[in-house]
Amino acid sequence: MPKVIIDGKEFIAKENETVLNVAERNGIYIPRYCYHPALSIAGNCRMCLVEIEKMPKLQIACATTVTDGMVIHTQTEKVKKARQDVLEFLLLNHPLDCPICDQVGECYLQDYYMEYGLKKSRIDLKDKNRKPKRRDIGKHLILDNERCILCTRCVRFCEEVTKTSELFINSRGDHSFIDIKTEEKLDNDYSLNIADICPVGAFTSKDFRFKERVYRLSSTSSICLSCATGCKIKVQHNNGKIYRILPDPNIYTNTWICDNGRMSYKITAGPDRLTKSIIKSEEHHLNKAIIKLFDILKEAKEKNLKIAILLSDYLSIEDNFALYYLGFEILKTDLIYASKEKEQKIEDGILINKDKTPNSNAVSQISKLYGIKKYEDLKDCDLLIGFYDDIEKLNIPKNKSVALSYKADKEYDNLIAIKTYFETEGSFINWQYFLRKTAPSVSAPTDTISVYDLCLKISELFGYYPKEKELNKIFNELKYKTED
Ligand code: SF4
Ligand code: SF4
Ligand code: FES
Structure with missing residues (x-):
């Protein structure tokens, strides 16, 4: 088993484990956008850059496999500067939507900006790239391309999990945007997982958007009863009202949940609820x-x-x-x-x-x-x-x-x-x-x-x-x- 040193502490890694996974397993958090534990590695956002001794350039932690004796630094000035630069690049064309964005409270862009950013924009508001907004992209989802950071989690989800491949990256350079194949709708049975995994407010759930701020919600662990699979779920609620259901990922039954199970909470307060x-x-x-x-x-x-x-x-x-x-x-x-x-x-x-x-x-x-x-x-x-x-x-x-x-x-x-x-x-x-x-x-x-x-x-x-x-x-x- 390879031994590695991360931020001065020695850890035993598993064979072929990535730097990001060894660090995470041992309580060291490395920021990320494109990495998702249940999807393939894309290595495109560069947010997880770390310094590795004897390597001249910074390396992406999500795609670098550890080797015996590797010495890794996740918090040096060089690393922090790189994260700031990545954020500046990602925010360059980002719209000023935060006050009205539904992702507030669980937005990786906001969170990392507060930790590493805090810079004034070098681009004038009027020069920002404009992209399609509020696209009705499926039964349950709205897509705002201006907010997207092109991490491709959504594209990979549709390719690897549902194998329906509805999404792709259209165009090139800073004009690139997530698009849906002609004549298609993002209506697969698991589409709402995309709103969960989108690290920013680009994909939002029609059912949940503008109903409640996420930081006001409490979570209760429960199970879905809409089929015999019995997925583990988190029921999120405030003031006696349920607003949404999220998956409660576990190794036994489910990482995701289906859209039908997600909507099952509606029986509690539907117009035909029997109350007497x-x-x-x-x-x-x-x-x-x-x-x-x-x-x-x-x-x-x-x-x-x-x-x-x-x-x-x-x-x-x-x-x-x-x-x-x-x-x-x-x-x-x-x-x-x-x-x-x-x-x-x-x-x-x-x-x-x-x-x-x-x-x-x-x-x-x-x-x-x-x-x-x-x-x-x-x-x-x-x-x-x-x-x-x-x-x-x-x-x-x-x-x-x-x-x-x-x-x-x-x-x-x-x-x-x-x-x-x-x-x-x-x-x-x-x-x-x-x-x-x-x-x-x-x-x-x-x-x-x-x-x-x-x-x-x-x-x-x-x-x-x-x-x-x-x-x-x-x-x-x-x-x-x-x-x-
Ligand atoms: S829409 Fe969201 S998940 Fe898809 S590429 Fe953009 S930021 Fe990533
Ligand atoms: S979330 Fe879907 S798959 Fe899971 S138990 Fe509920 S209905 Fe079945
Ligand atoms: S999380 Fe590593 S490159 Fe995106």
């Missing part, structure tokens, strides 16, 4: 709705009506087991159903799973353990409790159903307004068998309830007080992995 429960077509506050639901169930039980319960691949392990408990132990019904096992595989070679539900891995295990019937076996029932999306797919008469829902739907007589998993905790097993939890990022509307709490409250009204231990025993019976 409906029982017998009348809207009720939460406590009243629970009592009314209890009355319906009690009457059905006393009359020996057939009550069916649906477990759901969309709901957490806790919620599913609470539903099972409510059906089997309290309502004494064996009409409990779950979906068939689903085929799980990454269908696009990147992240998107063929299984568009987040928890079929857990629910199919619960089904086997507890002898749960399949949805197809549900022939007849007088009353059915289940998650809205499942009831919709099963085509069950809506007047026989109590749907647990985030969504308002006038066709249902009974809808219980539930919390989304952006508002409550829940455990899910992804297609790789990792057990992961959602975390509440924002508060739920006052009159909503988690499925777990609803089942517990109904059980209590029936005179049963299940212990947490009783409901959590399911975790000892499931097969799953945890991350180190």
Whole structure:
């Protein structure tokens, strides 16, 4: 293993490791624009220049492989001067957009300028190059060519990750600009990752731009529930409102996230969000709705009506087991159903799973353990409790159903307004068998309830007080992995 000295300290490098990576691994930060750990090395921005003894010229740290005995300096006057010059060059034609730019707070140009720049521009404002601005370049993205520093991260992302190659550098010299191939739109399934990796405010997200300043956002780690891949995400929010979702890169599942998963937060505050429960077509506050639901169930039980319960691949392990408990132990019904096992595989070679539900891995295990019937076996029932999306797919008469829902739907007589998993905790097993939890990022509307709490409250009204231990025993019976 090569030994190197960086800024006077000795480090052991890995074979073929670059100067930038050895330094980063050991807590020494070298500024960069074009380097991105998940893309090929372009070496075009020159921001990462460092001094290496016995080499006459400064070298770019992102593309220089260490050799045994190499002595590297990242903070000499020569290096700092080179960084200043690179910044001056990059800022030469940069527009004065900072006050209105959405990248403020996470702009590498601003950050490094404050650290190394602080020079007056040697070019007059009127002499700056003009380039296209506010280009509507795809379903989710706006491109401002004047702000671009031509690092090519976006071009490489489209070539190497999505392999869709929509972007290229048009023209030459200081007239160069990022362009899209004729007749194309930047509409691949992962396009919003480009807004994340663009180090300046050239690519911005249509959904997020001008909504909130990034330095006002708090981040909550959670998981995406839009398919069985279960990507790790950061949910960013302020004052009880979610503004955007970013990937939470990890070695197990994902570096990126897809655009569909990124938009999934919209269920929390969409125009059709169900904020109050409906029982017998009348809207009720939460406590009243629970009592009314209890009355319906009690009457059905006393009359020996057939009550069916649906477990759901969309709901957490806790919620599913609470539903099972409510059906089997309290309502004494064996009409409990779950979906068939689903085929799980990454269908696009990147992240998107063929299984568009987040928890079929857990629910199919619960089904086997507890002898749960399949949805197809549900022939007849007088009353059915289940998650809205499942009831919709099963085509069950809506007047026989109590749907647990985030969504308002006038066709249902009974809808219980539930919390989304952006508002409550829940455990899910992804297609790789990792057990992961959602975390509440924002508060739920006052009159909503988690499925777990609803089942517990109904059980209590029936005179049963299940212990947490009783409901959590399911975790000892499931097969799953945890991350180190
Ligand atoms: S648009 Fe952004 S990511 Fe693409 S080359 Fe310009 S600065 Fe880099
Ligand atoms: S690939 Fe699946 S889990 Fe990952 S972000 Fe997209 S929808 Fe969510
Ligand atoms: S980060 Fe090394 S040349 Fe751009």
